[in-house]
Amino acid sequence: MISSVDIVIIGGGPAGLAAAISAKKNGIEDVLILERDHQLGGILNQCIHNGFGLHTFKEELTGPEYAQRFIDQTEELGIAYKLDTMVMDISSSKTVTAMNTVDRLFEIKAKAVILAMGCRERPRGALNIPGCRPAGIYSAGTAQRLINIEGILPGREVVILGSGDIGLIMARRMTLEGAKVKVVAELMSYSGGLKRNIVQCLDDFGIPLKLSHTVVDIRGRERLESVVLAEVDSHGKPVAGTEEEYQCDTLLLSCGLIPENELSLAMGIKTGSVTNGPVVNECLETNIEGVFACGNVLHVHDLVDFVSEEAALAGKYAAEYVKSDGNHTDAGKEILILHENGVRYTVPEKIHINRMPDELTVRFRVGAVYKNCYISVYAGQKRILHKKKQIAAPGEMEEVRLSKKTLEEISELEQITVKVEET
Amino acid sequence: MEETRNLTCIGCPLGCSIQVEMENDKITGIFGNTCKRGEVYARKEVTHPTRIVTSTVCVEHGIIPVVSVKTETDIPKEKIMDVMRSIKKLKVYAPVHTGDVILENAGGTGVNLVATKEVLTKTK
Ligand SMILES: Cc1cc2nc3c(=O)[nH]c(=O)nc-3n(C[C@H](O)[C@H](O)[C@H](O)COP(=O)(O)OP(=O)(O)OC[C@H]3O[C@@H](n4cnc5c(N)ncnc54)[C@H](O)[C@@H]3O)c2cc1C
Ligand code: SF4
Numbered sequence: 357m358i359s360s361v362d363i364v365i366i367g368g369g370p371a372g373l374a375a376a377i378s379a380k381k382n383g384i385e386d387v388l389i390l391e392r393d394h395q396l397g398g399i400l401n402q403c404i405h406n407g408f409g410l411h412t413f414k415e416e417l418t419g420p421e422y423a424q425r426f427i428d429q430t431e432e433l434g435i436a437y438k439l440d441t442m443v444m445d446i447s448s449s450k451t452v453t454a455m456n457t458v459d460r461l462f463e464i465k466a467k468a469v470i471l472a473m474g475c476r477e478r479p480r481g482a483l484n485i486p487g488c489r490p491a492g493i494y495s496a497g498t499a500q501r502l503i504n505i506e507g508i509l510p511g512r513e514v515v516i517l518g519s520g521d522i523g524l525i526m527a528r529r530m531t532l533e534g535a536k537v538k539v540v541a542e543l544m545s546y547s548g549g550l551k552r553n554i555v556q557c558l559d560d561f562g563i564p565l566k567l568s569h570t571v572v573d574i575r576g577r578e579r580l581e582s583v584v585l586a587e588v589d590s591h592g593k594p595v596a597g598t599e600e601e602y603q604c605d606t607l608l609l610s611c612g613l614i615p616e617n618e619l620s621l622a623m624g625i626k627t628g629s630v631t632n633g634p635v636v637n638e639c640l641e642t643n644i645e646g647v648f649a650c651g652n653v654l655h656v657h658d659l660v661d662f663v664s665e666e667a668a669l670a671g672k673y674a675a676e677y678v679k680s681d682g683n684h685t686d687a688g689k690e691i692l693i694l695h696e697n698g699v700r701y702t703v704p705e706k707i708h709i710n711r712m713p714d715e716l717t718v719r720f721r722v723g724a725v726y727k728n729c730y731i732s733v734y735a736g737q738k739r740i741l742h743k744k745k746q747i748a749a750p751g752e753m754e755e756v757r758l759s760k761k762t763l764e765e766i767s768e769l770e771q772i773t774v775k776v777e778e779t
Numbered sequence: 780m781e782e783t784r785n786l787t788c789i790g791c792p793l794g795c796s797i798q799v800e801m802e803n804d805k806i807t808g809i810f811g812n813t814c815k816r817g818e819v820y821a822r823k824e825v826t827h828p829t830r831i832v833t834s835t836v837c838v839e840h841g842i843i844p845v846v847s848v849k850t851e852t853d854i855p856k857e858k859i860m861d862v863m864r865s866i867k868k869l870k871v872y873a874p875v876h877t878g879d880v881i882l883e884n885a886g887g888t889g890v891n892l893v894a895t896k897e898v899l900t901k902t903k
Contacts, residue, residue, distance in 0.1 A: 404847035404895060406831045418833055420847055420896040424877055504835055507845035532834055532863050551794040555787050556830060560856065746813065747793045 362386035362678045363671075364452050364466040366443050366619065369398020370660050371651020371667040372472035373426035378671030379470075380433045384678055388464070389430075389437035390454050396430065396437065397423030398474055399652075400660065402497075402504045405525055407552070411661035422660060446623045448644055467682065468646045468674040471620055471634065472667065475613040475652040477522075485517075487574030490581070496522040496610035500529070509533050511606025515583050516540045517571050519547035519554075520751075521658060523610025528557035530608075537561070538602050541569040541585050543592060546725050548612075548751040550658065572599060574607065583607055613656045620649070630701040631655040637690070638707040638716055639673035640666065646682060648674050655703050655719070658753060662719070687711050691769055698722045698776035699731075700750075707772075709763050716758045718774065722748045726776055731756060734773040735766045748776065784825050790816040797821045829853035832862045833895070836881055841873035841898040848881050849895050854888040861886030873900040 363379050365372045368391030379387050395401060400408070403419030410416060413425070430437070441456040450466045477495040494502070494510055500522065502508045512535050516523045519542035527537045540558060545568045547554055558565055566585065572594050573584035587598035615633040617625070626635045626643045633654040634642040641648050650670035651663045677684065687708040695702050702720040726748045733741035733756055740762050748754055756774060763769060784799045793813060799821050800808040809821050823829075831853050835845035850862060865886040875881075875898045882892040 401896070404835065404849075405833045406849060416831065418847060418849055418895040421877060424897070504847060505843055505845070507835060507837060507843075529834075532832075532859070551787060551791075552789040554794075555789050559787065560830070560859075746791075 358463045358465050360465040361388045363468045363470060363674050364464055365389045365470045365472055367391060367472035367474055368396040368437055369472060369474050369651065370400060370423060370426060370663050373430055374664040374667035375470045375472055375650055375671035376435045377429050377433060378668040379675045380435055382672045382675035384675045387435050390441045390443050391437060391439050392442040394440055396427050402501045404504045408660050412664060443619060446619055448624050450646060467678045470670050470674050471649040471653050472651050473616040473653045475615045475656055478612045478614055485571050485574060488576060490576040490579055492580030492605050493607045496526045496608045499526055499608050503529060503533060509535060511535060513538065513604040514606045514608060515602050515604045516608045516610060518542065518610030519549050519565060520610045520612060521549045521553050523608060524549045524553040524557040526608055527563050528561060531561045537563050538604060539564050539566055541566045541571065543570045543588060550751065570594065580605055580607055615653045617653060628701055628705065636704045638704050638712045640670040641673060646677050692771045693718060694771055694773045695720060696773055696775040698724060698726060699774050702774055709760065712760050714760050717755050718758060719753055719755045720774060721750055721753055722776055723750060725749045730777045732775055732777045735763055735769055738766060786821055786824050788812060788817040788820050790820055799825050828856040830856050830859060832859055834863065834866050836866055837870045838875060838898050839870060839872045840900050842901050843898055846875045846898045847895045848892050850885060851891045851893050854890050858886055858888050862888060873898050
């Protein structure tokens with residue numbers, strides 16, 4: 357027998373939890389979270405460092421503490437969840453097929469679905485590094501799980517490729533556990549990580565950061581013995597003669613995250629080529645009506661606070677959708693948000709002015725480091741926002757707020773453009 | 780004795796490079812910061828830098844073998860490794876709850892080490 361549920365949420369990380377709490381607070385009793393892990397909290401369970409929740413709680417929490425605040429609320433509100441439950445399929449008519457050892461294979465017909473599956477690390481295969489494949493090569497997130505959850509130190513002499521936040525955090529973590537982190541190499545000429553992490557994870561421990569460097573060789577038969585780094589030119593090509601060999605037993609790869617969208621793609625959801633996440637409108641709704649997305653499955657966030665904020669909106673809109681019996685208020689014309697000149701993508705990517713809130717947050721990332729620039733928003737030909745930025749960098753998500761009133765005043769609006777301008 | 784300390788401000792993504800000139804441990808000049816926050820940060824970093832230490836401690840009979848911990852407040856930066864040494868030898872028994880004091884006066888800092896996660900007892 358197929359049971360039915362008002363809102364099914366796929367994934368019980370910070371996004372899924374905040375969406376569930378918000379859906380419930382917006383009047384939907386029948387909410388169910390499906391989580392494949394044995395606990396709620398998602399990736400935060402392994403992020404034991406502090407620095408979470410500065411925006412939301414004005415305190416510096418560790419990942420597990422931040423997650424616990426939302427888990428507590430979930431429990432207090434009596435929201436239903438199933439752990440150790442893998443969602444296998446979602447049909448375009450919102451029937452969710454999942455599996456666990458108690459219920460075995462089961463189906464749930466949902467009125468609305470919220471996708472909150474998070475992201476996973478870019479696999480090593482996709483990185484294309486020459487040399488052998490001995491033991492001792494891990495993704496930074498895998499090493500993080502080994503140390504922080506399983507209590508296993510993967511190695512003693514470490515080289516890290518990639519200076520995103522996970523790589524930086526792991527440089528400190530391994531150092532604290534007594535390993536020697538010899539160097540962090542970064543392909544780009546700037547680090548994708550937060551300044552705070554560069555100072556507190558590398559500088560504090562005297563770990564060198566080599567920008568514009570990459571791994572050109574991996575040596576060792578069974579176990580990793582050394583890696584060779586070389587400088588790269590402006591096209592990312594290694595420069596001959598700059599090779600340096602580092603003895604090490606461990607190489608951590610911290611080369612970015614990809615939203616986990618196999619389920620979304622299989623159900624026919626359109627994804628963006630830059631974010632690899634679903635294309636959504638002002639309600640965080642995908643191209644399939646009643647299917648919403650939030651958190652890292654939508655686009656990779658650096659700050660969990662924004663994940664929670666975004667997810668709460670998805671929960672609210674899903675609740676409204678269910679309350680309206682699946683009949684959206686007349687949305688009116690769809691306006692595209694285009695990105696140009698250094699802006700790599702925007703979320704949302706299309707909006708309906710009728711349905712948008714008085715102020716709508718549009719999040720995006722820039723493609724390079726810009727100093728003393730402006731972030732501009734054009735409604736058709738008219739510039740409606742011109743915000744000065746001392747710096748905009750790919751590592752930090754940016755946002756602009758669109759005012760409904762301003763947009764309503766523009767006649768014949770076809771499209772909105774967000775771009776970086778030098779003056 | 781004169782010295783110049785080079786810092787990177789963490790106040791915002793601009794990450795200004797700040798030079799602090801010191802003479803006999805007294806600050807004689809701060810340069811390179813774009814705003815006041817950078818100066819406040821630099822002053823603290825050269826006089827008494829502090830950090831919160833986060834790590835894990837072994838748990839016996841828990842559903843997972845380690846529990847995450849943190850120093851309850853920030854501690855002097857130079858004591859980070861002292862705290863780590865005091866953590867290394869520790870072992871606690873499940874169940875552990877968020878906020879439980881795992882070690883008092885960690886590494887002689889006067890600050891307690893507390894659990895940041897719940898680890899229940901393994902049933903079986
Ligand atoms: C290593 C690392 C360090 C970070 N450091 C910081 C920091 O210092 N400060 C900060 O603010 N933010 C930080 N972040 C970011 C923040 O943790 C993430 O943005 C946030 O956890 C994303 O939440 P989410 O719910 O979208 O995804 P996740 O936390 O990944 O949760 C997704 C959940 O969905 C479940 N799931 C996926 N597929 C299925 C399926 N098919 N069936 C059932 N369940 C499924 C997963 O098991 C998981 O529990 C960090 C992130 C990482 C990875
Ligand atoms: S000095 Fe001011 S502008 Fe410069 S990084 Fe610090 S906070 Fe930012």
